[in-house]
Amino acid sequence: MSEAETPSYDVLIVGSGHGGAQAAIQLRQMGFGGSIAMIGEETEPPYERPPLSKEYLVGEKEFARMLLRPEAFWAERDIVRLPASRVSRVDGIAKTVAASRHPEIRYDRLIWATGGLARPLPCPGADDDAVFAIRKRRDVDAIRARLDRVGRVLIVGGGYIGLEAAAGFRKLGKHVVLVEMADRVLARVAGTTLAQFYAAEHRRQGVELRLGTTVEAIERQGDGLVATLADRSAIAADLIVAGIGIVPEVGPLIAAGATGGNGVDVDSACRTSLPDVYAIGDCASHANVWADGEQIRVESVQNAHDMAKVVAADIIGEDARYEALPWFWSNQYDLKLQTVGLSIDHDAEVVRGDPASRSFSVIYLKRDRVVALDCVGRARDYVQGRKLIEARAEIDPLRLADDSIALKDMLAD
Ligand SMILES: Cc1cc2nc3c(=O)[nH]c(=O)nc-3n(C[C@H](O)[C@H](O)[C@H](O)COP(=O)(O)OP(=O)(O)OC[C@H]3O[C@@H](n4cnc5c(N)ncnc54)[C@H](O)[C@@H]3O)c2cc1C
Structure with missing residues (x-):
């Protein structure tokens, strides 16, 4: 040319x-x-x-x-x-x-x-046409096109995408097993309180969670697949979804x-x-x-x-620096999670409200300062909590946990 x-x-x-x-x-x-x-x-x-x-x-x-x-x-x-x-x-x-x-x-x-x-599953058999990722529209269209032939779903990866997919497949009436390599779900992105809460919720909703293990091989057997896990157990599935990162x-x-x-x-x-x-x-x-x-x-x-x-x-010639405060959300079942800040390397977690009520927040501290919040069904904590992060506020954990004091009133002290 x-x-x-x-x-x-x-x-x-x-x-x-x-x-x-x-x-x-x-x-x-x-x-x-x-x-x-x-x-x-x-x-x-x-x-x-x-x-x-x-x-x-x-x-x-x-x-x-x-x-x-x-x-x-x-x-x-x-x-x-x-x-x-x-x-x-x-x-x-x-x-x-x-x-x-x-x-x-x-x-x-x-x-x-x-x-x-989408990071492909690093095991033999991962190229089977019943093994999917969820990254693009065409992935989900292909999954949906075969749903009437699917009774059992195996999800690999307990991050947000894997957990959301597990909730979705349960809603569709499928039998769901979720395998996560770490000893808890959300290991990369959240603390233990939130991980335990979501693990319990998924189990309550009928998801079989297999933590601390991984899929080592996938084999086709007739119309279905059999995944062999690192612990030598086998899981039969009609569809496998990998949500193991990008x-x-x-x-x-x-x-x-x-x-x-x-x-x-x-x-x-x-x-x-x-x-x-x-x-x-x-x-x-x-x-x-x-x-x-x-x-x-x-x-x-x-x-x-x-x-x-x-x-x-x-x-266009204006001064700009990337300093925006991170935020994120995840919907699973009827639960709405909103997160703000980054909990990476936090050294303490404060729980506000009772997880058993399905409305609570986890406040993450690093060197005594508020660095992030995970709020389940608590839009007010989410909105008010971001101000604490922006102020890098240092607040007594007992006060943070006191649900009778609004987070917005804690900055004034
Ligand atoms: C299933 C799913 C659920 C999610 N849920 C949430 C959520 O609840 N909240 C949230 O905040 N984030 C969520 N995310 C993450 C969010 O969607 C991504 O962070 C966001 O899309 C990133 O934007 P991006 O522009 O970097 O990449 P993308 O939106 O992924 O866009 C990249 C595009 O580039 C194209 N591309 C790649 N390589 C090339 C190439 N060489 N040439 C041409 N085109 C190319 C890709 O095909 C793609 O269309 C989710 C992501 C997924 C997949």
């Missing part, structure tokens, strides 16, 4: 998920008048992922209601969508990318917003010379080490101010959105 024919954009966004879409939206909202294109592997317009393991899995939400914006929005805002195309190469010097269906696209600024691939999709950027390891490294304005290349969302490894500056990746809608805003501001 001659140079004149090479399409060229002021901003090229790779990935049309939460971060990519928000970056385009934000640029236009901030008055950016240059050309914007968003290239993404998926065929669909940008859509919400959280319902995939929640309402969409159980058939309670239509896909059309998951679109981040109506289909016409993108063209109306002069945002070019290049769907069903995967970027495989970045040339940070020529400032071009190569993608399926688009051999060469030139950019002035590149925003890398590719999230991650592998950040940063290969082309790293090959182009960007620094990274667990994702791609970005600075406080989400700039990678390549000129004019930003990275945002699940794939961006950053020094998070709410984790004492520790270099981490955060997998949440909040993180993708707020990083997109920082990049848009940087592109």
Whole structure:
């Protein structure tokens, strides 16, 4: 292709998920008048992922209601969508990318917003067509298409996605076994109080939890599958769902010379080490101010959105630093969990309210200061608690636990 024919954009966004879409939206909202294109592997317009393991899995939400914006929005805002195309190469010097269906696209600024691939189960038999991840719409459509042939579901991974899926399959009347390698669920993201609460809730709802073990092999036997666990026990299932994390999709950027390891490294304005290349969302490894500056990746809608805003501001020449306070939610059965802050490396947990009442909060402390809250059915604690985190408040744990005092009244002291 001659140079004149090479399409060229002021901003090229790779990935049309939460971060990519928000970056385009934000640029236009901030008055950016240059050309914007968003290239993404998926065929669909940008859509919400959280319902995939929640309402969409159980058939309670239509896909059309998951679109981040109506289909016409993108063209109306002069945002070019290049769907069903995967970027495989970045040339940070020529400032071009190569993608399926688009051999060469030139950019002035590149925003890398590719999230991650569902981590495949590392065991023989994991490539069976009855083994799924829940990451994209097509995963859930494929699961739903075979539901009438499924009585027994095995879920591997006791993080939020695995637990939400377990709740969904129970709602659909399936027999559910959940295997988690750690000795508790939510081991990576929450403390022991919350983990024990959710484990008890899932057991009460009929989920068989197998903790401290893992799947070592999957074998097809007739119409079903048999998974052999590390403890040598065997579990028969018609469908297996793996929710064991993601592998950040940063290969082309790293090959182009960007620094990274667990994702791609970005600075406080989400700039990678390549000129004019930003990275945002699940794939961006950053020094998070709410984790004492520790270099981490955060997998949440909040993180993708707020990083997109920082990049848009940087592109239009405004000062911006990524310092947003993390928040997250999870719906399982009738329980609504809202979390704020990061509980990484906490050294104490204070429980407010009684978990048996199914309405309580866990307040995480690190070196005596409030760093995070997990609130189950407690929107007020969630809203008021974030102020304590922002203030890095140091409050007597006995007071924090006293449910007769509102969290908002604790700051004044
Ligand atoms: C089932 C599920 C439930 C979740 N529930 C919650 C929740 O309750 N609350 C919450 O805060 N977060 C939740 N999350 C996490 C949240 O959805 C992610 O953190 C968020 O989507 C990250 O946005 P992103 O833009 O980084 O990546 P994504 O939204 O994953 O978008 C990345 C896009 O890039 C595309 N892509 C990847 N590589 C390439 C390439 N080389 N070329 C072109 N395109 C590419 C992908 O196909 C994808 O469309 C959930 C995620 C899942 C999967």
